[in-house]
Amino acid sequence: MEHLTALRGFRDIYGEEIERFTLIERAARAYFQLLGYKEIEIPVLEKTELFKRSIGDTTDIVEKEMFTFTDRSGDSVTLRPEATAGIVRAYLQASLYAKERASRLFTVGPMFRHERPQKGRFRQFYQMDVEVFGIADPMADAELIWMVFLILGRLGVTNYTVEINSVGCRGCRDEFRKALVRFLESKKEGLCTDCAGRLDRNPLRIFDCKNAACFDAITDAPVIFDYLCDECRKHFDDCLGRLGAFHVPYVVNKRLVRGLDYYTRTVFEFTSPDLGAQKAFAAGGRYDNLVEEMGGPSIPGTGLAIGMERLALLVRELPPGQTPLYFLARVGEEAEAWLIPLLDAFVSSGMPLAYAQPARSLKSQLKYANSLGADYALILADEEVSKGIVLMRDMKDGTQKELPLDPAGLPRLVKG
RNA sequence: GUGGGUGUAGCUCAGCGGCAGAGCACCGGGCUGUGGACCCGGGUGUCGAGGGUUCGAACCCCUUCACUCACCCCA
Structure with a gap:
């Protein structure tokens, strides 16, 4: 279909x-x-x-x-x-x-x-x-x-x-229109069919014509400017x-x-x-x-x-996005449960937190984060959950640090 | 309304009568917990649509639709 x-x-x-x-x-x-x-x-x-x-x-x-x-x-x-x-x-x-x-x-x-x-x-x-x-x-x-x-x-x-x-x-345009029509009547043969028709109805528009013949015909035509x-x-x-x-x-x-x-x-x-x-x-x-x-x-x-x-x-250049983009990668069911609390905390703090859905391999998620242009990736697997931490990876240089897994405090901590 | 150009994978395009292709993107793996660089693997498709010619059509012919550029007009 x-x-x-x-x-x-x-x-x-x-x-x-x-x-x-x-x-x-x-x-x-x-x-x-x-x-x-x-x-x-x-x-x-x-x-x-x-x-x-x-x-x-x-x-x-x-x-x-x-x-x-x-x-x-x-x-x-x-x-x-x-x-x-x-x-x-x-x-x-x-x-x-x-x-x-x-x-x-x-x-x-x-x-x-x-x-x-x-x-x-x-x-x-x-x-x-x-x-x-x-x-x-x-x-x-x-x-x-x-x-x-x-x-x-x-x-x-x-x-x-x-x-x-x-x-x-109105006044000077009437004067001009008369003079223009008088002039163009003498050149009528050289005008395109469109312009010949415009002569009666709207002679001013002949100036807009891009037809070469008309362009030549109006070369010496009176211009409105001189009739002001x-x-x-x-x-x-x-x-x-x-x-x-x-x-x-x-x-x-x-x-x-x-x-x-x-x-x-x-x-x-x-x-x-x-x-x-x-x-x-x-x-x-x-x-x-x-x-x-x-x-x-x-x-x-x-x-x-x-x-x-x-x-x-x-408009050539678009300004780059100014606020850093965060990404949450999670691995395992324990970690998955933290998606909503963390998303809620970040968005409530006015910070963007992207995530992959569904969460595939960690590799796949980081690849996705990279394609989104994320500045930092938060990495959370069941192992981190049990330790009460979350990893924050700097996507530019690959360095990572541990932060406490605390939705309320994390947005501020992450900002540095 | 008139004329030219182009329609092939998600994108950019090659193929122009003989098995449907490349690059990029995407997915998987190398690395079972780490992206960008690299290597390996995977084609994801009514070849815009309909009809015709032919043993055979993405390719030739006709029709049609869409996009695009120009005329016209205008921001």
Whole structure:
């Protein structure tokens, strides 16, 4: 009989990878706390309408990547493809804007997109998502980028680049869009079919196309950067100035755009050449109109997402276990009876005590202890039991000493 | 959704028409109470699945599934 496997793009995360996840999360949480970010848990399943309204009807995510289905009551529901929409919904539902002048929130969890899996891309993937509501000043953008910079520093990740750009506000984006469409109409023949279609619906996305022909076509295209209004330009310059003060190195990429419609002004990406084709492992930007568009008051927002799987690929070194590992080898029935009292005593003292089950030959047990990386092996056979002692073997140098067989006192004695 | 690559032991892989293999891991022994180094022994398998060609298929053909990389898209 064929055994069942997980769905394509859905994985089990365990072993070294989950240790990397834990390491990343711990580093991130430390800075979230220092900078006043509060945790929020939001549902994995939401009304489909939420994502259509926030992410944008014509984006690829909404058009062809969402896990959308009809539930038993006939409503269209969707597994969240990203977290911002849900957090905005929660922010409005809880009327947080009326309770605090600024809200700093973060959430950690799985997202779902029905894409073809490849390196660093899965259908269920994990993000740490951070959002700031109520701060129009670019300080909030800079703070977010700096925070990622700090987390990466803590994790020892160095081979990456911060790319940053501004996509402007509604006003300058409209100006730019007109100019861009005017320009591209003249180059229409050279565009790939995808981009020809984007011309009407979402011309900004043509900048993301990796097709060589399109890349050539847009070489001389106008860039949003040159169309920024005075306020947007000032916002961007201020943001860069803040990054400088934080000593965060960055590269301005005037062609950087993002795949979600709600972004305004600041957009940024952290990329690494160590990742393969999916090289962005953290990205985000400002969304000053989103809260209002979702039916709330006019409140600015800015946020980012960190891709756990991708960042985990960049975390090279795992810290070694710091507490020594003890192992109990026992031989004979008299000795076996001491397993539970000793295990109880060690664990109650916060010390790890491993053991083989079943207890085979002493040789086999020591071999097992060695494979577990035990620092010390306690050896207990009937002979020791009758003498009221236990042997403690140092697994590094092979020296042994006798200790009294006393569960209550042994954990402390063993520590030395 | 499209294209390329790969599916053989727990893991990494060799074998590419003639008995199913290696290294590592694992188990046992040398050492009946002492791990790591060494020596000896042990193969633990629907060769991804289904069908076809053939005296004979892990190998050739068809179908299918899975994994993987890339396109696309994105964290």
